[in-house]
Amino acid sequence: MNGARPTLVIVSGLSGSGKSVALKTFEDLDYYCVDNLPVELLPAFVRSMIREDGLPPRMAVGIDVRSRHSDLSRLSEWRATAESLGVDARLLYFESSDEVLLRRFADTRRRHPLTRLGLSLPEALVRERELTAPLRGEADTVIDTSTLNVHQLRRQVITGFALEHSPGLSLLFESFAYRHGVPEEADFVFDARVLPNPHWDDELRPLTGRDGRVRDYLDAQPDVTLYVGQVAGFLDTWLPRLRNETRAYVTVAFGCTGGKHRSVYLAERLAAHARTQGWEEVATYHREQD
Template identity: 65%
Template sequence: MIVSGMSGSGKSVALNTLEDLGFYCVDNLPADLLPEFVRRVMRGEDRPEKLAVGLDVRSGGDLGVIPDVLSEVGGLGLDPKLLFFDAEDDVLLRRYADTRRRHPLSHLGLALADAIALERQALKPLRQIADVVLDTSALNVHKLRRLVITEFGLGEASTLSLLFESFAYRRGVPPDADFVFDARCLPNPHWDARLRPLSGRDKDVSDYLEAQPDVVQFAGEIAQFLDTWLPRLQSDTRSYVTVAFGCTGGRHRSVYLAERLARHARERGWAEVAVHHRELD
């Protein structure tokens, strides 16, 4: 599976989802190296059954060679499929404004709108030959993950997908959240100068929070709540549930709780569990 598309359209979510589904995934591979990469993977003792490679404007070089590259891969006995992600320009602009990430072409000194236009032109040859084009303009992270699974028949549509999301209250509550838990009542690592630059994904922050009785009680009671009600939501024909955790900056407490409860859900046997940190990702 070749995963390509516009920056900010959901390629990373797609690759993460494919990896969860058993694909061996590699991102940002130069296009002309794809055939040799496939040969090396096929010669390995632990040859993967499913392979996904991310190719996009970051890969550099002439993307117009992709059709020839895919033909060469097909000559190795594989049947490559190209999955192209797209979104409307105003949606891409809004997503970059929300995440504050740099566009891959920003090093050219272009305004964001111009960088998006140039990228769209560069990726035109890939879009034209794509087996599937997915427009993610109206999709959140969780719905996009579900679409990747169902589009290729790689999962059971009846399985409940869980998204654990962190956010900052100062930027608003995620509109698609089913459950929202406010972590602002908990001790804040922000006030520790050593922990301030870190996030809730870092061990020092998690160690600090796990040493706080209020945090342990808070997380434990939420875990009990989810253990009780998620199975009932699944039996109610729901396909996905978003559990959101908010704090002041969306960097420490909410991130830690999203990671901890996602880990708990996996330990409880939920197969489709994703995590999204709105202020970090």
């Protein structure tokens, strides 16, 4: 990462607002992740990560009201101590409306962590907002998930935080199904429906473009080899010209009929190709699968 300080993302916020989805997304982006860390152990966690070759370049921790004896108001103190150990600590806070949170808890039948105190669910939500208010006030980024589904949340974490806060231009390779619409945020869109479709093979139909058997099938198709070569050449020529100070990331989208085989395969393969070309910040997002 060109000598940049290692990144430590502190994921916090309200229960049911998407923290677990966010941590899983960071894990998919090769962050070293730990959930439900007591806030006072933040410096100890960073110390434990120090190796002979330094700290891991990317780490993420979940800190919230589940740690019943932790004083969340002291996060600023522990965050400063962690930063003195050599990390760039950023706080990402998730929230949602009470109406949406109540519905999510009802749908999942999960218990709110503060109901152990004898509080009703509405009371627990109010108390949690009070306890996490210092974290929200200190947050570098606040994401309201009231109107987001899981797929939209994952994408927002990738593009709005994990990539946007990376140095230089970052690339997101996305797959999608045309029947659900073209991603509005895509900078480049490539249509994979012209390629042989693994869907018509009964053994490959249940799999996705990330599975080895589907990759082998598509790798063996001359049209796929030609397609990949031409798209790779196009991207190798034009992506470097998009580097500038005002653009944080570029989305390259591949679409097919169902967003399951060809588009997923192409997004993964072209992302791997980009990494071989020296792009350091590369992520994939499969809209119909993730």
